[in-house]
Amino acid sequence: MPLMKSWVESANTPETDFPLNNLPYGSFRTEDGEAHCGVAIGDMILDVTALEEDGLLMASDEEDEVFFFGDWTEFMGLGPDVWAAFRAKITKLLSAENGDAPELVSYLVPQVGTEMLMPFSVSEYTDFYAGKNHAVNVGTMFRGPENALPPNWLSIPIGYNGRASSVVVSGTDVRRPWGQLKGPNDDLPRFAPCARFDLELEMGAIVGTPSEGMVSVQEADDMIFGYVLLNDWSARDIQAWEYQPLGPFQAKATATSVSPWIVTKAALEGFRTSTPDRERELLPYLQEPGPMLYDIELAVTLAPEGKDATTIARTNYNEMYYSAAQQLCHHTTSGCAMNTGDLLGSGTISGPEKENRGSLLELSWGGKEPLTLDTGETRSFLEDGDTLTLTGHAQGDGFRIGFGSCTGTILPAGENKHA
Amino acid sequence: MPLMKSWVESANTPETDFPLNNLPYGSFRTEDGEAHCGVAIGDMILDVTALEEDGLLMASDEEDEVFFFGDWTEFMGLGPDVWAAFRAKITKLLSAENGDAPELVSYLVPQVGTEMLMPFSVSEYTDFYAGKNHAVNVGTMFRGPENALPPNWLSIPIGYNGRASSVVVSGTDVRRPWGQLKGPNDDLPRFAPCARFDLELEMGAIVGTPSEGMVSVQEADDMIFGYVLLNDWSARDIQAWEYQPLGPFQAKATATSVSPWIVTKAALEGFRTSTPDRERELLPYLQEPGPMLYDIELAVTLAPEGKDATTIARTNYNEMYYSAAQQLCHHTTSGCAMNTGDLLGSGTISGPEKENRGSLLELSWGGKEPLTLDTGETRSFLEDGDTLTLTGHAQGDGFRIGFGSCTGTILPAGENKHA
Numbered sequence: 001m002p003l004m005k006s007w008v009e010s011a012n013t014p015e016t017d018f019p020l021n022n023l024p025y026g027s028f029r030t031e032d033g034e035a036h037c038g039v040a041i042g043d044m045i046l047d048v049t050a051l052e053e054d055g056l057l058m059a060s061d062e063e064d065e066v067f068f069f070g071d072w073t074e075f076m077g078l079g080p081d082v083w084a085a086f087r088a089k090i091t092k093l094l095s096a097e098n099g100d101a102p103e104l105v106s107y108l109v110p111q112v113g114t115e116m117l118m119p120f121s122v123s124e125y126t127d128f129y130a131g132k133n134h135a136v137n138v139g140t141m142f143r144g145p146e147n148a149l150p151p152n153w154l155s156i157p158i159g160y161n162g163r164a165s166s167v168v169v170s171g172t173d174v175r176r177p178w179g180q181l182k183g184p185n186d187d188l189p190r191f192a193p194c195a196r197f198d199l200e201l202e203m204g205a206i207v208g209t210p211s212e213g214m215v216s217v218q219e220a221d222d223m224i225f226g227y228v229l230l231n232d233w234s235a236r237d238i239q240a241w242e243y244q245p246l247g248p249f250q251a252k253a254t255a256t257s258v259s260p261w262i263v264t265k266a267a268l269e270g271f272r273t274s275t276p277d278r279e280r281e282l283l284p285y286l287q288e289p290g291p292m293l294y295d296i297e298l299a300v301t302l303a304p305e306g307k308d309a310t311t312i313a314r315t316n317y318n319e320m321y322y323s324a325a326q327q328l329c330h331h332t333t334s335g336c337a338m339n340t341g342d343l344l345g346s347g348t349i350s351g352p353e354k355e356n357r358g359s360l361l362e363l364s365w366g367g368k369e370p371l372t373l374d375t376g377e378t379r380s381f382l383e384d385g386d387t388l389t390l391t392g393h394a395q396g397d398g399f400r401i402g403f404g405s406c407t408g409t410i411l412p413a414g415e416n417k418h419a
Numbered sequence: 420m421p422l423m424k425s426w427v428e429s430a431n432t433p434e435t436d437f438p439l440n441n442l443p444y445g446s447f448r449t450e451d452g453e454a455h456c457g458v459a460i461g462d463m464i465l466d467v468t469a470l471e472e473d474g475l476l477m478a479s480d481e482e483d484e485v486f487f488f489g490d491w492t493e494f495m496g497l498g499p500d501v502w503a504a505f506r507a508k509i510t511k512l513l514s515a516e517n518g519d520a521p522e523l524v525s526y527l528v529p530q531v532g533t534e535m536l537m538p539f540s541v542s543e544y545t546d547f548y549a550g551k552n553h554a555v556n557v558g559t560m561f562r563g564p565e566n567a568l569p570p571n572w573l574s575i576p577i578g579y580n581g582r583a584s585s586v587v588v589s590g591t592d593v594r595r596p597w598g599q600l601k602g603p604n605d606d607l608p609r610f611a612p613c614a615r616f617d618l619e620l621e622m623g624a625i626v627g628t629p630s631e632g633m634v635s636v637q638e639a640d641d642m643i644f645g646y647v648l649l650n651d652w653s654a655r656d657i658q659a660w661e662y663q664p665l666g667p668f669q670a671k672a673t674a675t676s677v678s679p680w681i682v683t684k685a686a687l688e689g690f691r692t693s694t695p696d697r698e699r700e701l702l703p704y705l706q707e708p709g710p711m712l713y714d715i716e717l718a719v720t721l722a723p724e725g726k727d728a729t730t731i732a733r734t735n736y737n738e739m740y741y742s743a744a745q746q747l748c749h750h751t752t753s754g755c756a757m758n759t760g761d762l763l764g765s766g767t768i769s770g771p772e773k774e775n776r777g778s779l780l781e782l783s784w785g786g787k788e789p790l791t792l793d794t795g796e797t798r799s800f801l802e803d804g805d806t807l808t809l810t811g812h813a814q815g816d817g818f819r820i821g822f823g824s825c826t827g828t829i830l831p832a833g834e835n836k837h838a
Contacts, residue, residue, distance in 0.1 A: 124543070124583055129665055150663050155608050156599055160665040161580035164543055165756040177753040178633065180575055180702065189574050191702045191752075214597065216837045235753065244569050246548055246579040247666020253755035283599065283610045285837040329837075333610075334596040334654065336672035337584040418635045418704040418748075 001270055003399035005096035008108070010042030012096075017393060017402020018042055023090055024261035024403075025226070027070050027117040028109065035070025035117050040261050040404070041094050044108040051107055057093065059086055072262065073121045076208040076225045077340035083208070083225070087266055116260035118169045120206065123341035125162040125256065126331060127202075127232055129153075130322040132276075133350035137362045154280040157322035157330050159344075162232075163253045167343060170229075170259050170406040176384065176413040177254040179238035189241055193413035196236035196367070196381045199388050200348040201300050201358030203317050204230035204258055205324035207342035213335055218289050220328035223338070227268065227294070227324075229259035229390045229406040230345050236361055236381070256345070259390070259406035267401050271295045271394040273318045275326070286330065292323035296403075298349060298392040300358070302373060305385025310373040315351040315358055317392070384412040420689055422818035424515035427527070429461030431515075436812060436821020437461055442509055443680035443822075444645070446489050446536040447528065454489025454536050459680050459823070460513050463527040470526055476512065478505055491681065492540045495627040495644045496759035502627070502644070506685055535679035537588045539625065542760035544581040544675065545750060546621075546651055548572075549741040551695075552769040556781045573699040576741035576749050578763075581651075582672045586762060589648075589678050589825040595803065595832040596673040598657035608660055612832035615655035615786070615800045618807050619767040620719050620777030622736050623649035623677055624743035626761040632754055637708050639747035642757070646687065646713070646743075648678035648809045648825035649764050655780055655800070675764070678809070678825035686820050690714045690813040692737045694745070705749065711742035715822075717768060717811040719777070721792060724804025729792040734770040734777055736811070803831040 004020040005012055011019050018024065018040040028038050028045055036049035049067040051057035059066035059075050060082045066074050075082070092098060129135060132149075139148030152158065168174075176197055182189035208225030215223065232252065239251030272291040296317035303309035322330075327344055348358040357363045360381050363371050367380035382388070387409040393402035423439040424431055430438050437443065437459040447457050447464055455468035468486040470476035478485035478494050479501045485493050494501070511517060548554060551568075558567030571577065587593075595616055601608035627644030634642065651671065658670030691710040715736035722728035741749075746763055767777040776782045779800050782790050786799035801807070806828040812821035 152599075152601075152608070152660055152663065156661055158661070158665055159668055161582055161668070163580055163755055165758055175754055179752050180571075182571075188699070189571070189702065191704055213833070214835070214837060238753070241571055242575055242577070243664070243666075244571065245662070245666070246577055247662075247664070249578055249580065250749070250753040250755065253750075253753040255754075280607070283608065285610055285835075330669070331672075333598050334657070334669040334672040335594055335674075336582055336669065339584055414632070416633070416704075418633060 002397055006041060006094045007096050007098060007100050008042045008044055008094060010044065014398050014400070016042050017400055017404055019399045020091060020094055021396065021399055022263065022267045022401045023087060024263045024267065025072050025119060026261045027072065027119045029115040029117060037067040037070055037072060038109065039090055040111065043111050045111055045114060046094065047107045047109055057089060070117065071121060072119050073341050076120060076206065077210070079209050080222060083264065084266065087264065116169055116171065119260060119262050121341050122164040122167045122343050123339040125164040125167055125343045126159050127162045127252065127345035128157055128159040128327050128347040130157045130320055130327060130347040131349050132321040133319060133352055134348040134358060134362065137350060137357065141366045155283065157327045159327060159331065160247045162256065162345065166253050167256045167258060170257055170408070172255070172257065172408060173411050174233055174255045174408045175411040177235055177238065178413060178416055179235055179250055180241055181237045182241045194235040194238055197410065198234045198236050198360045198381055199300065200232040200234055201298060201313065201315065201390055202230040202232055202348055203296070203346045204228045205328070205344045206262060207328065207338050208340060210340050211332060211338045214332045215329055217286065217292070217325050217329045221292050221325035223328065224265055224324060226262040226264040228262055229392050229403045231257040231388065231390055231406055231408060232345055233257070255408070257406050257408045259403050261404045263401060263403055268294050268394060270396065271401065275321060275323055286326050288323065288326065292325040293318055293320055294394060296392050296394050298390065301389045302379065303387045304373065304375060304377055304383070307375045309389065310375065312363060312371060313355060313357055315349050315356040317349060319349050319351050320346055382410050384410050386410045421816055425460060425513045426515050426517060426519050427461045427463055427513060429463065433817050433819070435461050436819055436823055438818045439510065439513055440815065440818055441682065441686045441820045442506060443682045443686065444491050444538060445680045446491065446538045448534040448536060456486040456489055456491060457528065458509055459530065462530050464530055464533060465513065466526045466528055476508060489536065490540060491538050492760050495539060495625065496629070498628050499641060502683065503685065506683065535588055535590065538679060538681050540760050541583040541586045541762050542758040544583040544586055544762045545578050546581045546671065546764035547576055547578040547741070547746050547766040549576045549739055549746060549766040550768050551740040552738060552771055553767040553777060553781065556769060556776065560785045574702065576746045578746060578750065579666045581675065581764065585672050586675045586677060589676055589827070591674070591676065591827060592830050593652055593674045593827045594830040596654055596657070597832060597835055598654055598669055599660055600656045601660045613654040613657055616829065617653045617655050617779045617800055618719065619651040619653055620717060620732065620734065620809055621649040621651050621767055622715070622765045623647045624747070624763045625681060626747065626757050627759060629759050630751060630757045633751045634748055636705065636711070636744050636748045640711050640744035642747065643684055643743060645681040645683040647681055648811050648822045650676040650807060650809055650825055650827060651764055652676070674827070676825050676827045678822050680823045682820060682822055687713050687813060689815065690820065694740060694742055705745050707742065707745065711744040712737055712739055713813060715811050715813050717809065720808045721798065722806045723792065723794060723796055723802070726794045728808065729794065731782060731790060732774060732776055734768050734775040736768060738768055738770050739765055801829050803829050805829045
């Protein structure tokens, strides 16, 4: 498929994240301070809530006021037929074949200077550990190369429940957490600000259609509404002391940032790719009937306060060992009900080489090999004032399906009133 | 405080769970099929939604339609002053000093035969591991008596995020889950119904007032709206294979049953008790400014299908090493926001003796010492058709603050369409 032309000229370049082929869904604050639903097109946002109010664009023939509150959650619950019909309507509205569409120009808002909001209400958040390079790297550091992968890793998309209340939209500052820390040579823990605060470069899959009981991998893929970039901020020192025997808890509860534009499965359809060959055959319930991973190029930059950004890693979503569909299927094996707005983090996406590693833990090898930035500064873990930015796109023939960016700046730890 | 007298005669006995001193909050289905809020009094339910509709009982002077949807969540978010004023109003309405109150009789519904519903919307669910006898028992089985307690256990109320969508009200059947199982002598896992399905006897604390940023133990205690009985159904064989390194996931996602009546902190005030002396001093932020645990007698019965129930364990909430207030405080250390409707499971409450153990894992010592029921049958883990019932009450002088019961019956595993 080539670049599809829009009457919004900025959407017709090979560099834009948001050509007519993409049409991702976000929420933004209007000049009046209201939350509205919008669709990104080039460097503009089409105001979907205003179009609905004026009767020019409805979520479906049966539903009204779906976009009234400026949140996509209700729409996500309407299911694949509504998603497809609505996407067709917007495509038609914004297509160059629709002429100049002067009646629509007043519904366009510039992206620059517009505040983006969380595009959906996170029902529950699950984070996985399904990137093999990441698991091998972390396992090698902690348990040595012989025991790098836990015995279950090749059989199960390992996941744990995260904290939905921690999920924030890109642009939200992230305050360095306090927590219990215990050095390897300390007898007892102390309560102090995290000294090994880190990022994790991930993709997030968003559940649209709810389920009860177990679903197949194909049904799971059908349930997914779309994808976002996701940064699972991680306090490594808190995690090291707390995580045995029941897993990470406060180490992962400070913040999880997501990019503001939900890129739909429909937009990514042409970029499907398969998970890798297996060294251990998967149990039948986890086997994929077709390609359910995506070829999405990813990068992360780090900018110290007031300084230029350095690209610290480049990787690709196709490095995952398990797809989001496999993760979602496994999530339902116990009979666990899934709901509209459930968010699934892929796990850290590291590639095979050092420059492909999606966390500072791996990039600095646990702090032993600090990273040198283009500014000359070094980093083992994040410092106050650092701004981290994730970007990603699927590269088409003369166009991109882009995700925009997922950014956050580290604020110093607050005063502790309770220590 | 003695038994307070109500004009509802069944509330005036020493045996009732629901005297005027208690007044727990629940939701029930009316004859018309609607969900209504209610307050338990003796063997009756006072229909709070109907009273609000008729203008006879308002949540506060500022709010109306708080109970319209038959759910207590909105009320829980109104805060301690509203909670106290509302409790005072209901106490007055139902007091014997109010005479026979003939105008209120039509708002009473018998508990017998009335379907109870989830009394609140679970925002997120966190389960802890904060009972020392349970942790020592489980640790001894898995790691030996020398290493029974993980090194962090005496410093941290260990917790993990559970799955809110798994929480169901007492009376909901629980279907035996499928999952990945791997025996100690097997090379590879298989996908099969859980063979070691278990209960966990716990208390649940419900967050009323939301928070952002870290709160103190006292502030955490103030945020708690009330308590329920909680059975954290657990698939031991699924857990054994999946839980390293990121903790329990599908093993805990089948169901978590809660009792239908939320017993308020106000009703339990006279039964506060302190957590035990510490063998390791807690970090200052976790130290309690006063007693924040409660003296609540607990029991669990097991009834095989069509047979009489056997009491398999008796214990007390005062066996906990960490209070819900300490758990909630720790939950916020990272800056994690807490919301109205967050549910915190205490962790399994086992006492010091064998007959005080709150799970079959402990009672049968991992299946090595099957339990003999009064019917002559034995149990290592749960069998299809078994009905488990938790009960609990605080014993006052001539009255009880009771929790009613938390019950669930095991259904056989479903057919697996995907294996």
